[in-house]
Amino acid sequence: MNSLTACFTHPSSNFFPWLPSLCSRSSLPQNGAFCLQKHATPMNKPFFSSNFICSKLHPVQASSFDLSPPPIDHDFLETAKTAGAEVSDEGIIETFHNDDEALDAVDNGAVVVDLSHFGRIRVSGEDRIQFLHNQSTANFECLQPGQGCDTVFVTPTARTIDIAHAWVMKNAVTLVVSPVTCRIITEMLNKYIFFADEVEMQDITKQTSFFVLVGPNSNRVMEKLNLGDVVGKPYGTHQHFSVDGLPVTIGVGNIISEGGFSLLMSPGAAPSVWKAILSQGTIPMGSTAWEKLRVIHGRPAPGMELTNEFNVLEANLWNSISLNKGCYKGQETISRLITYNGLKQRLWGIHLSAAAEPGSIITIDGKKVGKLTSYTSGRKQSEHFGLGYIKRNAASEGDNVVVQDSINGIVVEVPFLAMQRPLSERSN
Incomplete structure (x- = not known):
């Protein structure tokens, strides 16, 4: 690929308040590798890079990040179409006409999948942790910023609605959910926000892009992109970076496995990130092959395995359930099923x-x-x-x-x- 004009930097808080004021383009990398910068203090310290030199980071307010759709010349779907992708009218990459090769790479290499059509919900406000703790099955109160987990949204009788992949950030919790449940979950959670609750709900699906990296070579891909800091960390651990001043969050694991990685980013950063990942020999996968992989790997989906007909324990979602936290929606049914061995x-x-x-x-x-x-x-x-x-x-x-x-x-x-x-x- 051509030189990648992207510079990965380490911001130090939730929405990347430290942005590079300038990245030198005088000696851009030819191998697609990102420039990963580390810093001991947020200001007035030089950074190092194995590929090219970047200047200091300067503080800006977190609210200054613009997550609006990128200009047309940065449109990621156009980048995918140029690479041979078949895109639906809804903007979903259906196939790269390599489904068998991609499925094979899940076992023997690495694949990258655009799941930007999946829902992303940002939950903010002072009471966000306690609110999600009470409204889903995981123990949010034991998590610190930079950690994450899977949690299940259920009915009062513990019937399954969806599994959410959650990242606990400094100022918000980001939830990744199915495309078919994003609106349902957002409306449901809004109904449980009482007048005195300091909780805000925002659907950020259209303001962000979301990729997943799957396969045994995923760690090697991250290391070659100078992102080895996240390799080997516990499931759900995530760190913040920026590409050309645009925010990117990289997390350990993805919605189908505890291995691999997830990448949440500004749409403007998506083409650069995608090309860089592909430059390391990663195979692109479309949604048709992803659905095959979902079934083969056994990940339950709303409307199929996750319905009002089945409860969360029957769906075998034990990792998403806290058995020792206080009262939460569905808790009474779950406790009774466990106590009386009622599955x-x-x-x-x-x-x-x-x-x-x-x-x-x-x-x-x-x-x-x-x-x-x-x-x-x-x-x-x-x-x-x-x-x-x-x-x-x-x-x-x-x-x-x-x-x-x-x-x-x-x-x-x-x-x-x-x-x-x-x-x-x-x-x-």
Whole structure:
């Protein structure tokens, strides 16, 4: 690729109050690497760079950042189209016509996916931590700025609405949710803000871009981009940077795995960040392949596995649930299910012998034991994968089931659900 006119710097607070006043372009890197700057103090200290020299950072107010859409000549979708992407009328990158290659790179390399169509909600105000603590399943009160977690929004009876990936920042909490639930969750949370609560809700989806990096080579990609500071940190840990003065937040893990990374940024920074990641041999992935990956890895989705029909424990979302915090929405039902061992079914992966329709009945010896909720084909024509709820004690990993009367299936543990740690497996 051509020289990347981008300079990554380390801001020192939530919305990057320290911006570079000038980056020298006299010796731009030819390998696409970012200029990562570190500083012991926020002002009046020189920075170092292995690629080119940048000047000092100067303080500005956090509110001065403009997260409005970028000029047309910085439009990321145009950048993707130039690279061969097929983009829907809704602005979603559907495919780069490399779906099989991208799926293979998830296991053997690294892929980058534009998930900017997913919802982003910014929760601010003095009471934001306590508010989210009371309205979702995770323990927000134990988190510090720079940390993160997964949390689940549920109904009062613990039926699932969506999983949110949360970053606790200095002045706000950023939530990443499904495209189909962003409005629902925002409206639901607004209803629970009482008059005296200092909580503000803002949908920042259209004012930001969001990428995820997945695959075993993700750490190497970050290190080559001089972003090794975030490598090896706990899931949800995030740090703030800037590219050409535009904010970028990079977090450990993503919405499908505890490995890899997530990148939240100003849309103006998106083309530079995307090109730099691709320059390290990363494969681009579209939403069609991403949906296949979601099913193969077992990540539940709203309207499929996350509905009013199933509760959060049946969806096996143990990592998102605090078992020792105070009262919160759905807590009474969750506690009762745990106390009385009341789970009736569980979400499983299923290897299928043929294509099957979501909603199909799952049987064993002619008896109904569950329902298929998602289906996808694999990289080969002979590969078929599904997700489905199966009655407790009716089947376990390795057992045979029948789907849709005649399609054979084998119950399997899938990566996203396998990393969940039930109560019996947790230490004190």
